[in-house]
Amino acid sequence: MEVGPASWQLARRFRDFCDLRACLRPFKSLAKLPFPGKSFMAAAPAELETRKRMLNAYLEQLTIRQALPSVVQRKLVDFLELHRSRQPNLI
Numbered sequence: 001m002e003v004g005p006a007s008w009q010l011a012r013r014f015r016d017f018c019d020l021r022a023c024l025r026p027f028k029s030l031a032k033l034p035f036p037g038k039s040f041m042a043a044a045p046a047e048l049e050t051r052k053r054m055l056n057a058y059l060e061q062l063t064i065r066q067a068l069p070s071v072v073q074r075k076l077v078d079f080l081e082l083h084r085s086r087q088p089n090l091i
Helices: 014-024 045-064 070-080
Strands: none
Touching: 014 045, 014 070, 045 070
């Protein structure tokens, strides 16, 4: 994931993204962000890559939003693990 000059890798399951999205559903503007669907059969590598790009775009849209409610900010910080001691790599 890249935000401005910072980039980092985040290892999360698709279900984790779905849980985050469910928490953000009460916030109408965030609920409208594009989000990939889940496939019910084993996904082909190309499909997985497309989903990965869409999830990255989803996170980018969340992180560039101005004036997020504090509850959303906390959920996003927890999801991105920004509270850990490791710092994103600067490019």
